[in-house]
Amino acid sequence: MVGTHPRFDALWDLQSAVEQAFGSSFFGPSPWTNASPKANVFNEGDNYLVTLELPGLKKEDLNLEFKGSALRISGKRQVSLPQEASTHRRERSDYQFDRTLNFKEEIDPEKIKAELKDGVLAVLLPICESAKPKAILIG
Amino acid sequence: MDNKTASATQHKQAETQPEMRAESLRYYQPLADILETDQALLVTLDMAGVTKDRVEVSLEKNQLTIEGRIDTQRYESLKAVYAEYNIGHYRRTFLLSQEIDREGIQATLNDGVLQLTLPKRAEEQARKVTVH
Numbered sequence: 001m002v003g004t005h006p007r008f009d010a011l012w013d014l015q016s017a018v019e020q021a022f023g024s025s026f027f028g029p030s031p032w033t034n035a036s037p038k039a040n041v042f043n044e045g046d047n048y049l050v051t052l053e054l055p056g057l058k059k060e061d062l063n064l065e066f067k068g069s070a071l072r073i074s075g076k077r078q079v080s081l082p083q084e085a086s087t088h089r090r091e092r093s094d095y096q097f098d099r100t101l102n103f104k105e106e107i108d109p110e111k112i113k114a115e116l117k118d119g120v121l122a123v124l125l126p127i128c129e130s131a132k133p134k135a136i137l138i139g
Numbered sequence: 140m141d142n143k144t145a146s147a148t149q150h151k152q153a154e155t156q157p158e159m160r161a162e163s164l165r166y167y168q169p170l171a172d173i174l175e176t177d178q179a180l181l182v183t184l185d186m187a188g189v190t191k192d193r194v195e196v197s198l199e200k201n202q203l204t205i206e207g208r209i210d211t212q213r214y215e216s217l218k219a220v221y222a223e224y225n226i227g228h229y230r231r232t233f234l235l236s237q238e239i240d241r242e243g244i245q246a247t248l249n250d251g252v253l254q255l256t257l258p259k260r261a262e263e264q265a266r267k268v269t270v271h
Contacts, residue, residue, distance in 0.1 A: 107189055118189060118251045
């Protein structure tokens with residue numbers, strides 16, 4: 001698979017910008033911690049797409065709700081270790097998280113879709129028709 | 140070198156540079172747990188976004204290499220507006236101090252977690268020491 005991925009380059013630049021700003025309009029002024037799973041926000045056409053890397057989590061481990069203009073995602077990961085095993089290295093941690101993302105545009109809550117696949121949570125949030133910019137014809 | 144050649148060379152450089160940058164940046168070390176039982180080494184890795192057909196595990200002498208690639212097509216129609224984590228493939232190498240029964244290696248991948256079972260060779264399995 002050879003080729004450039006401008007999308008990914010955009011992600012690098014964006015991440016350093018976010019790191020410098022130490023916060024964002026989505027999460028408010030507080031910085032994230034290592035404990036909470038990290039989120040990316042994309043535009044896909046007229047929709048927002050939020051992704052979180054949550055390896056090992058199942059549907060039952062997650063709670064999603066949308067209220068007002070905010071998406072709240074909470075969940076818990078518990079790494080199960082086999083008994084009668086000694087540990088050489090333990091990097092994968094248990095965690096519990098509760099994050100809220102705020103959206104500036106009005107979201108249509110009825111049309112929000114969420115999918116958990118291969119340890120990646122993807123939430124699609126369509127912007128309301130009424131909130132989309134409209135071209136005005138000069139009569 | 141005439142002007143035409145010079146501009147062609149410059150154009151080529153501009154084309155190859157971002158590609159090299161993407162290639163060198165797009166691999167990450169997945170987080171891993173390594174446990175050992177009497178019979179086997181158990182290696183577990185977090186590889187979110189990786190599917191079964193995109194995992195490669197190789198054992199060369201005592202060097203275990205695990206590689207998992209994500210499907211970059213999933214992201215092609217997307218425009219990043221906010222990013223906390225970078226998306227990339229995974230690769231990690233471990234040096235094993237134990238002799239492994241290569242034929243018996245088993246791998247499963249569920250919900251972005253790769254679980255490897257590397258059975259020890261019979262002669263490497265711990266013997267119980269009885270105190271007389």
